[in-house]
Amino acid sequence: MKSNLKFLALMAYGRFRAWRREPVRFRGAFASYEAALRDVRSGMPAGYDHDAVTDVSREFMQQIALWDYPMVYWLQHLQPTVLIDAGGHVGVKYRAFRPYLDLQRTDWIVYDLPAQIRAGRAQKEPHDHTLSFVDRLEDAPAAEVLLASGLLPYLQEPFADLVRRLQAPPRHILLNKVVTRDGPTVVTLENFGVAEVPYQIRNVKEVPDALATLGYEIVDSWVIDQLAHRIQTHPELGRCTYRGYVARRLD
Numbered sequence: 455m456k457s458n459l460k461f462l463a464l465m466a467y468g469r470f471r472a473w474r475r476e477p478v479r480f481r482g483a484f485a486s487y488e489a490a491l492r493d494v495r496s497g498m499p500a501g502y503d504h505d506a507v508t509d510v511s512r513e514f515m516q517q518i519a520l521w522d523y524p525m526v527y528w529l530q531h532l533q534p535t536v537l538i539d540a541g542g543h544v545g546v547k548y549r550a551f552r553p554y555l556d557l558q559r560t561d562w563i564v565y566d567l568p569a570q571i572r573a574g575r576a577q578k579e580p581h582d583h584t585l586s587f588v589d590r591l592e593d594a595p596a597a598e599v600l601l602a603s604g605l606l607p608y609l610q611e612p613f614a615d616l617v618r619r620l621q622a623p624p625r626h627i628l629l630n631k632v633v634t635r636d637g638p639t640v641v642t643l644e645n646f647g648v649a650e651v652p653y654q655i656r657n658v659k660e661v662p663d664a665l666a667t668l669g670y671e672i673v674d675s676w677v678i679d680q681l682a683h684r685i686q687t688h689p690e691l692g693r694c695t696y697r698g699y700v701a702r703r704l705d
């Protein structure tokens with residue numbers, strides 16, 4: 455009884471914060487990406503594709519985090535000569551992983567939204583010589599590895615469609631920071647301070663099903679406990695689970 459009351463009070467407080475459109479980190483629970491976009495506060499840039507968003511968390515993402523180590527392990531094992539880094543931002547993971555991998559022989563190609571690609575090209579330094587950027591995924595050469603770290607919460611198009619846009623299906627797909635829940639997919643709005651960005655918490659079966667449809671088997675997976683969080687305005691939806699996957703093409 456007491457815990458039910460506490461739960462109801464938390465829910466009511468969450469809704470009050472949603473109604474006031476408080477600038478909490480995660481606000482709202484929408485049925486679609488488009489519905490979340492429509493709720494962005496007026497005057498706030500919507501989505502990731504803005505120059506002002508490029509610096510948000512850049513330094514943090516450019517450092518290696520605990521949950522990056524499975525990626526580093528698999529990249530060391532696979533040693534791809536060509537890798538496509540979808541949602542690679544300005545090349546943050548190239549720089550974060552460089553001290554741990556021999557990237558001299560890896561053609562590391564970042565695909566991202568125009569604002570990030572612009573900034574990535576401008577920030578490229580002479581010693582980033584195996585790092586390059588493409589504006590269109592279709593322009594990237596065939597790669598052994600598709601890396602998508604932190605992309606899935608923000609990716610509007612179905613992941614399978616993104617993979618089908620590649621010139622050739624890669625042998626391995628490495629995914630990290632896929633945000634999941636047991637119930638239906640929910641889209642919330644992440645507050646970046648300088649913009650609000652739709653953020654997808656996907657049903658836990660969505661990505662494994664997409665990989666199976668594309669003809670891949672999951673050969674490794676992990677859970678990142680440190681990143682789990684609730685939507686402040688909708689605490690009753692529970693904590694989401696961050697996951698990573700390595701998938702290999704079956705043929």
Ligand SMILES: C[S@@+](CC[C@H](N)C(=O)[O-])C[C@H]1O[C@@H](n2cnc3c(N)ncnc32)[C@H](O)[C@@H]1O
Binds near residue numbers: 543544604
């Ligand atoms: C959180 S950052 C991830 C950066 C880095 N890969 C990491 O793991 O730290 C998410 C990236 O996904 C990109 N993104 C969002 N939608 C995208 C799309 N449709 N196509 C390509 N990149 C997209 C964003 O611009 C952003 O750079």
